[in-house]
Amino acid sequence: MKISKAFLLGSAYHWEQMPAPELPELGFIGRSNVGKSSLINSLVGRRLAYTSNTPGKTRLMHFYMVNHQCVLVDLPGYGYAKVSQADRAFWEDRLRRYLCERPNLACALHLIDARHGPLENDLEMAAWMWEQDIRRCAILTKVDKISKNAVAKTVSSTSSLLRLDRSLVFPVSAEKGTGRDELWRHLLAQKPVSKD
Numbered sequence: 593m594k595i596s597k598a599f600l601l602g603s604a605y606h607w608e609q610m611p612a613p614e615l616p617e618l619g620f621i622g623r624s625n626v627g628k629s630s631l632i633n634s635l636v637g638r639r640l641a642y643t644s645n646t647p648g649k650t651r652l653m654h655f656y657m658v659n660h661q662c663v664l665v666d667l668p669g670y671g672y673a674k675v676s677q678a679d680r681a682f683w684e685d686r687l688r689r690y691l692c693e694r695p696n697l698a699c700a701l702h703l704i705d706a707r708h709g710p711l712e713n714d715l716e717m718a719a720w721m722w723e724q725d726i727r728r729c730a731i732l733t734k735v736d737k738i739s740k741n742a743v744a745k746t747v748s749s750t751s752s753l754l755r756l757d758r759s760l761v762f763p764v765s766a767e768k769g770t771g772r773d774e775l776w777r778h779l780l781a782q783k784p785v786s787k788d
Contacts, residue, residue: 593659593776598636601655601663607689611655613696616784617663621687622703623714624669627733627766631703632656632664634766635776641666651683653690662698662779665690671713691726698782699727702754706732706746706763710753718754727785729760729778736765 604610620628629641640656654666667690668683691700702718704710710718721728730750735743743763751758762778764771 595636596659598640598658601657603652603654605652615663616698617665617696618779619665619667619697619700621667623671626703626705628666628703630766632666692724696784698784701731702728703731703733706735707737709746722755730754730756732763735763736768
């Protein structure tokens with residue numbers, strides 16, 4: 593996909609601060625430091641989202657407009673321990689509310705570190721999304737760090753563990769650009785599902 597325009601549409605701490613729901617949104621979720629911001633930057637071909645080596649830095653929901661076609665949403669990560677229980681509960685509530693109630697959410701992109709595969713809190717999140725019937729796909733990040741044989745095995749196991757068809761598990765590398773075009777083709781075909 594050729595990116596002619598990509599910019600920060602807005603950031604939100606509270607629900608009412610989110611941009612008006614117009615274009616299809618693609619929500620990036622996953623453990624802290626799994627590579628959400630890096631993948632967004634790779635998809636748009638420029639440094640747009642803030643990246644950090646310190647887990648748990650994303651505290652806001654960031655909305656990035658792409659080509660006036662769709663909005664990529666960088667959501668706070670889960671699984672980091674160095675925050676208070678109250679903060680963790682606050683963001684878990686925001687994340688789950690976004691996934692259940694955002695009317696223009698077209699797909700939830702569940703990012704999994706390919707080096708480890710789905711961990712316990714990844715499985716918990718996947719089970720909850722499956723129960724809520726949220727449209728989703730899995731993104732295996734950092735596949736450049738493991739062998740091709742290991743990638744194939746992780747795709748297969750992730751598909752099974754997350755209850756997803758293998759065609760909905762995308763191995764990618766933000767650093768090398770691996771899988772970017774295939775992922776874009778899938779994302780652009782997604783349309784919001786009625787929340788009624």
